[in-house]
Amino acid sequence: MTDQTHLFIPADNTDKTLPKSTGRLKGLPDAVSGWLLSLPLALVLLFFLVLPIAMIVVVSFWGATEFSIYPAFQFDNYQFLLTSPVTYQVFLNTVKYALITWAITLVLGFTIAYFLAFHVRSLTWQIVLFLLCTIPFWTSNIIRMISWIPFLGRNGIANSTLISMGVIDEPLEWLLFSDFSVILAFVHLYTLFMVVPIFNTMMRIDKSLIEAAYDNGASGFQTLTNVIIPLTKPGIMIGSIFVVTLVMGDFITVRFMSGSQKANVGRLISNDIALLQYPSAAATAVILLITVILVIAILLRFVDIRKEL
């Protein structure tokens, strides 16, 4: 009996004293502590994301001489940009790269994720194989691009293999420094960005749904198109956003893998920067930004990104 009271009283006491004895943070309402905790994040985003974008928009109206840039409010940069056939050609090329890379990485990424999620049976193997796919992501993109030279060059492995097999007589010239090599490098660099979100959503699919589909007489293909693909859609959308935006904003891969022979918007911007034509670069950047936002807005119509996290 005494034991019970002994147990009971302190508990009662704690209940009463708890609000006082706990730290100061506890006393703060969620609004304040949440705001304080996210303050460093908000500051970084303000100074290195919001302000730079605002600066680009402002500078896109500025003027430039050969040596310097000066504040102004003129539409010269946009006028030049929007009346030049080069701009449209380069934008078209950018969209072409984005679409082709997206299609290839989607099919490839989906297949890889599907294999890992539904055909590899033990969790350990799933993790091991998944890690194997992600490791190359941790090494330098530029190094990974350089490493295509011995493969695709005039005297590279691909050409010498094809010649020794008797498939071709002359080395293929279009393997390196072409649209082919640019897209190959994009697929090499960015397929992982498709695999990870798709694999992630696939792992969350309740396996009994697939069993149910089979029990109801669905073939493997029907299960894929009627059950798995609809349930994987959020992952597909997130992967697509990644790949499309990465490819559209890229300039180094295009410069490097095309041997400076092809252009996309990113290269247009970086060329302007190299010539110190910042207002012109900023105007191109604004148009690129608008394009990217439009693409994402379209993709986000298919998925509620907050719900998927």
Added chain:
Amino acid sequence: MEKRSRTFYVLATVFAVFLVFLYGPTITIAILSFQGPQGGLTFPMRGVSFHWFEDLFRQQAVGDIWGSFARSLTLGLMVMITTVVVSVMGGLAFRKRFPCSSVIFYLIITSLVIPSILISLGVGLIFSQSGLSVHWSTSGFGAQLTWTLPFGLLIMFAVFNRFDKSYEEAARDQGASAWQTIRYVVLPIIAPMLIGVALFGFTLSYDEFARTLLTSGSYNTLPLEIYGMTTNVTTPVIFALGTLTTAFSFLIIGLFLAIVITLNRRRSKHGSDAGQGLV
């Protein structure tokens, strides 16, 4: 064990080919970096030697590789620590309701998808127009955070979504303060994931090229140095550098994995059930 379907073998083959595609080129340059002194950028190998590695260590003609390596390493560590701390704070913040949380959320998404050259251009312009000089440890550091923080936060969101809140309630019932709950309950449970965030932060920063292009100032980071080399170096010395940095990346991954494994071992040894709530 039931028989594997034919689809399994087809898919397994696709997967194997994909792995060859991923690793093949990197392995090739690793082999080619051991070319003899007369060797070129492609096969066949002309002898086997450490010539190009020695070249890398000896000569200064190719640029300031060791200086840029030291800068990249320092910057990577700075970014790593900041990313872990800010991501954890952000992750904790987003478990509460607070005004502007959705504004910040959409900014994080924007930060993730905005073309990196825009950040580079914008930050560079701000610094130059306000009379500040760009430097890898200030403008470069901030520009890189816009890339590492969203990744860190997304991982934290995933972690906290799977976090069992009853551990915290238990701590609170036992009279722990808010800070004590975080320090002794939440942080130990999420520690293995934090190592993942740290790994992301470090390697994303260590390899970042586009965001540092206009923001690093007169001292190059390693990716910028390598980029410079690609335009004017046509010997396997660049493969040797590639092999070394790749080996370094592997070393870092190995190190982080070792830490995770040790943490888990120590846990199971002490019979703690920390982290179990995450599965």
